[in-house]
Amino acid sequence: MQNEPLLSVKNLTVDLLTAKSALRPVDGVSYAIRQGQCLAIVGESGSGKTVMNFAPLGLMPTGVTTNLSGLVRFEGQELIGLSEPEVRKLRGKSIGFIFQDPMSALNPVRRIGRQIAEMAELHLNMSPRAAEARALDLVKLVGISDPAARLSQYPHELSGGLRQRIVIAIALAGEPKLLIADEPTTALDVTVQAQILRLLKDLQQRLNMAMVLITHDMGVVAGAADNIVVMYAARAAECGPVDKVLVNPRHPYTRGLINAIPRRDDPIGSEFRGLPGVPPTLGAPIQGCAFAPRCEFAVAACTRARPPMVPTADSNVCVACPVVNQGKAAA
Ligand SMILES: Nc1ncnc2c1ncn2[C@@H]1O[C@H](COP(=O)(O)OP(=O)(O)OP(=O)(O)O)[C@@H](O)[C@H]1O
């Protein structure tokens, strides 16, 4: 179906039950992504970005019981409720991923070529010889010079930027339709960050993949993403097309994040424009809008009830803010 999103998430809630506590790091979040598009998921540390994307794929650490509710539909197939073998079939093949910690994707004692080839053997049923040829193609695709020599190296022999390119090659080995990139540039230095981001964007377009780009940095979103979801304390605060949200952010939290981006014309030594305050601790009771205690526009209504996502009049942007949405009906 041409108009169906590739991935559609509706009212997703994730509960984590550990021996000591019951936590809800994702609380009723909805978004969709179409083939060939890039969706950025932005928010401060702990806002639920990683859990939201990886819990439906069964990628939570052992020792935690994960309860999911809502809908997570990938290519028309509902992921919530699938058995582990069924989800495993999608992981790494139809859905590729890059984890926040790049080293976790690499085996330190195995040659790079073998690690990429193994993924092609596993997901594309290739013979070892064909998979090795594919590994070489992938290393070229991610822009690594002297690719044949690199295949026989070990991860520790490469710089951080090259390692991240290998991680991307591994993520692409199963020819995924959707790539989930969780903070793919965080562990790199600034100049390399820009190169890796450009590479990911270029590959996403050339391979016509959908890409979820998880980041806490609003600065990387412009130019990379088509749509954005701004997360705050387990919930979506604002979502919509990136050009609309960046030019005219409605939610005070989105405005704060955009304001915090350093600008080229900032005088050297000028004060850091961070958001004052900190997000609520996960598990602490929240009355109304979770951002209200940090919000300079908060009114009494903000602490009364949880604000629903409401579409704005002039665009596909939705905002969960009682002040912005005064008098408007919920989405
Ligand atoms: N295995 C776990 N056990 C208990 N709590 C967890 C577990 N995994 C995540 N959490 C909690 O869930 C919340 C959301 O975590 P998540 O990793 O999704 O945040 P994030 O937005 O990806 O943050 P960051 O930008 O730091 O990666 C956090 O408060 C985190 O402490």
Ligand SMILES: [Mg+2]
């Ligand atoms: Mg994370």
